[in-house]
Amino acid sequence: MNNQDEVAQAMNSEQEDVGTRLRAAREASGKSLADISASTRVPSRLLDALERNAVDELPRGPYAIGFARTFARAVGLDEAEVADAVRAQQQQNSVGLVAATDTYEPADSSRIPPSRLAWAAGGIAVLLAAGYIGWRSMVMTPDMPTGNGGEQATNATVTESATRPEQPANAAPAAFADTEIVRIVASGPVWFSLENAEGRSQFDLTLDAGEFYTVKPEQRSLFLRTGRPQSLRIRVGERTLPQLAADDEIVSEVGLDGASLARIAASPPVAASSGMQPPATPQPTAAARQP
CATH class of the missing domain: 1.10.260.40 (lambda repressor-like DNA-binding domains)
Structure with a gap:
């Protein structure tokens, strides 16, 4: 062997x-x-x-x-x-x-955890997921400011009523409260900027026809600037203010506080240039823009 x-x-x-x-x-x-x-x-x-x-x-x-x-x-x-x-x-x-x-x-x-512990861990995971979804929905939902008449306005995807009549531009109110809802409404493609007292832009946005932007309370101290005033109107509550200037004229330092808006409302209407159409009322499908 x-x-x-x-x-x-x-x-x-x-x-x-x-x-x-x-x-x-x-x-x-x-x-x-x-x-x-x-x-x-x-x-x-x-x-x-x-x-x-x-x-x-x-x-x-x-x-x-x-x-x-x-x-x-x-x-x-x-x-x-x-x-x-x-x-x-x-x-x-x-x-x-x-x-x-x-x-x-x-x-x-x-060392193997009991089934009760596994079910409890699964339940905690479901609760955490539901809490996260709820938190996301709260964060992504825009603020809903309320005007004097109790109207709620959203800064994201809001339908503008086509039946809302415009008030006469030459009937100036006594004053506008700073709590009034202020919207920048577009009747055509228009760019605007909100600037501070030094003329530095703090916010700018381009709107399409029928869209509008709801000015935030902290933006009421800023000044509006645009180069197409014929395609833009300021609406305070239920009242639409007159056109800010002649067609295609650059306007700036337009105050958004209550006193400045009251002066705009009391100003005479601006005649549109030849061949230019007056701004139209926002359509029912118009969407508000959020910065």
Whole structure:
């Protein structure tokens, strides 16, 4: 008998001894394969294969080593010794394959969270998602300022009523309160800017015909500037003010406070240039622009 045969015989003897030792240790503990399977979460058929040294019936790679370690620990044997023996048998049966050094061990049943905890975690996740959606909807919803008449106006996608009549431009009110809703209404494509007292632009926007922009309360201290006054009107509450200047004339320093708007309302109407159409009332499908 040559040296290779002697080594193989010794390995076979050791492997058979491992299976016998596993079975003897289990029987000495008074446990069945079903008992070991319940405590280790290793299927009974794999435990039986280990006791019979049927390594070919085990999963290849580190899983078999992990099962062997778990079985040995459950019956009080040396884990490393049992694992080395099973690894040696795998190497003998798998010529040309490198033995895996990492091992996989089944999860300890005592460390697995109960189903109640998993359901509670799922419920918390659903509540967090719902809260985030609600927060997003609140953040993305524009403010709804209220005028003297209790009208609510939105700064995003608002329908302008086509039946709202325009007040006579030459009937000036006594005064405009700073709480009145002020809108910049476009009858055609128009660009405008809101500037501070130094003439520096703080906000600008281009509107299409039928669209309007609701001036924010903090913007009432700014001044309006535009180059197409014929395509832009200022509306205070239910009242539409006269055209600010002649067609295509650049206007600036138009105050948006109550006193300045009252002066605009009291000013005489500006005649449109030849061939220019007066501004139209915003259509029902007009959308308010939000900066």
